[in-house]
Amino acid sequence: MSPTKEQKKAVTVVSLITALCLLGDSMLYVALPIYYQQVGLASLWEVGLILSINRFIRIPVNPIVGWAYRKLSLRVGLVISVILAVITTIGYGVGYGLVIWLVLRILWGIAWSFLRLGGFLLVVGISNDSNRGENIGRYNGLYRLGSLGGMLGGGILAAVIGFEWTAILFGISMLAGIPIVLHAIPKNVLTTSTDEPMIKQPNIKMKPAHKTVAVILSGMVIAFLIQGVFSSSISLVMADHFGDELFLIGLTVGVTALAGILQGVRWLWEPYLAKKFGEWSDGDRGRLPLYIGSLIVSMIGFLLIPIQFSIFIWVGLALILMTASTALTTIGDALTADVAKSGDANRVLTIYTVFLDVGAALGPLFIYGSLSIGLSLQQAFSLSAALFLLLVVYWVVAYRKVDFVY
Structure with missing residues (x-):
């Protein structure tokens, strides 16, 4: 509905x-x-x-x-x-x-x-x-x-x-x-209802507390990887591949400017794509298939982003990765809202926002700390991709434990 x-x-x-x-x-x-x-x-x-x-x-x-x-x-x-x-x-x-x-x-x-x-x-x-x-x-x-x-x-x-x-x-x-x-905004808005039965999402064979921990920790890891690692290093990766300036379609474009344009494109499409991803996850197949697929795309993207391709191929890969990021952010928030609705919404969402901020704050420290101790961009992003792999394995196992369509 x-x-x-x-x-x-x-x-x-x-x-x-x-x-x-x-x-x-x-x-x-x-x-x-x-x-x-x-x-x-x-x-x-x-x-x-x-x-x-x-x-x-x-x-x-x-x-x-x-x-x-x-x-x-x-x-x-x-x-x-x-x-x-x-x-x-x-x-x-x-x-x-x-x-x-x-x-x-x-x-x-x-x-x-x-x-x-x-x-x-x-x-x-x-x-x-x-x-x-x-x-x-x-x-x-x-x-x-x-x-x-x-x-x-x-x-x-x-x-x-x-x-x-x-x-x-x-x-x-x-x-x-x-x-x-x-x-x-009305004076009284229902924010902590606990009496609505869980009709479809998420019905995994695990205790409610385990569901809550799973979605919160997953959200923290995704914030760490997307908002922390990727967003804070996209200019650095581009400069490593292409130098400080690029010559595109007869124009000289600074790497930082192009990185800003890429981020701007994502925010431009989010009003449409975020809504569509959320709407698709509300459907009969549920959230997990789309969530797992987006995790896989992101994992592959993190493996490929540090590799030097032509600028057009690289930008295409970056846009695909950012599309998957929009899906992960939206569906991760929706999964958390699912478990919050069946319990103390205020408590669950407060903890969730704390963990998101921790993850996003640790991301830049990880990527630049890794580079400062001698790791390459490829190695740092490969370690990050390994975290995506762990999430994929966990949620595939969770999906197999579903009583009926998630």
Whole structure:
């Protein structure tokens, strides 16, 4: 059964509010490495710290936000997140110096925890077994438009009107999110229902606690590999293969620019593909066949990405890998929502977000740590592919234990 109009509206509103709040954060990834001296940062290592501290702070903050959502309505939590996003984004335009920027990024980490967990709780609360994947896909796909808008729009505006005014403009635009939340999100949204029977997903012959551990650990490993290892090293791999600049179709293109375009293409297709992957996983065949197939494609992709092909073949492989990544992220979230719906949704989703952040934070440390001790890119990616293989083996065994179609 497809989501109702009311469900689609609620998911769409929360997704677009999240996208709006992401504008400032995403803008930093393309603009701050260029304009960092204007805001009082002394070196690029400080830029790296600024861009990563918000993720590390979420590890201890997520449980606190989960507790807060037991006391507060979803609407209040989202208003808090929008206010924090406005403060931090305007702060990017007026703040100066490392200490101020660390405070701003810590506040953004708190804002993102409220946004992400609130969105998860909303989707779990209003969905059932026949449309949960589609709602997860709609949410994931739409909120990533904020990343696309922040990187593209932020990069262009920073060059035209300046970094500071771009941040202030984005921050002011986020104020529109407050009345939208108050108008479109009801006071009471079901977020912790435990009385809906599990009709189809996931019906594996293992204890509920084992299911929960399995999907959470799998999500952490996938975040480690995709958001951590691949996303943080794609420019490095391209530079290793093709140098710092490429000559394509009569134009000279920087590797970092091309890497950014590739990431932007993924965010452009996510509103459609993430929803479709979620919808397909809601079907009669269930989630696991598509999940396992995406794991296999990702494993092969990690083995091939470090190998030097022509630029067109390599970009094609990268796009296939990113398509599989969209599927894995969407279906992994849907699997977690499945087990969360049958228990304490707040607790399960809080733990899940913590483990996702841990995995994503450890990925860059692994890839660059491996290279620093003398491993090659091929060796580091082969080790990563081995983790995909372990996931494939585990979920194939789980699929064989299903009572009926998963």
